[in-house]
Amino acid sequence: MNRFMADHMLKRSCEWLRLMGYDISYPECHDDNDILEYCIKNDLILLTRDYEFYKRYNKSIFIDSTDYKDQVREVISMFPPDKNKFFTRCPVCNSELKDVDSKIMGSDYNTVKSNFKMVKYCEKCDKYFWKGSHYKKIEKEINTFMDNI
Ligand SMILES: [Zn+2]
Structure with missing residues (x-):
């Protein structure tokens, strides 16, 4: 790699x-x-x-x-x-993301609710990532990169 x-x-x-x-x-x-x-x-x-x-x-x-x-x-x-x-690395710091149970998100958990049992977590940035509407936008943009090469 x-x-x-x-x-x-x-x-x-x-x-x-x-x-x-x-x-x-x-x-x-x-x-x-x-x-x-x-x-x-x-x-x-x-x-x-x-x-x-x-x-x-x-x-x-x-x-x-x-x-x-x-x-x-x-x-x-x-x-x-x-x-x-895809979506295994933190865009901000390049660390590999960990799969964690969304229940550990504390107050942010309300945003994610039970729609997303597993979320990705960057230890370095202390930031969570999940497949919500923002994710769908990102995925769409990635597909346009892929379609045009
Ligand atoms: Zn990070």
Whole structure:
């Protein structure tokens, strides 16, 4: 399974790709040298909009599009997504989500009610995810990415 690093210009597409199960780190620093060092150390494929940056690392991919939807398509056409991995990763922090019983949600449980017995949970962000109306919108958008590659 390939693991990636996205540069600062790819934040939005990075979040979408995480929703599709891609393991994508996002730099916490702004120093290109530190980002490259991290990529080399962790054997990450660098996704970048910066051509000069792209040329500095042999495991990098230059992302041509400025629109996040096209950026997502560029990546998924090169690295086909695994549908079983959809919604397994936190879009915010890239952690793997855990399946938990919705009863542990406390006050948020009222929002989810008993419609969703199992929900996904990100330990790092302390955030729950469930297949409500927001999820359906996300799923629809993912399908449009898939249809147009
Ligand atoms: Zn998270």
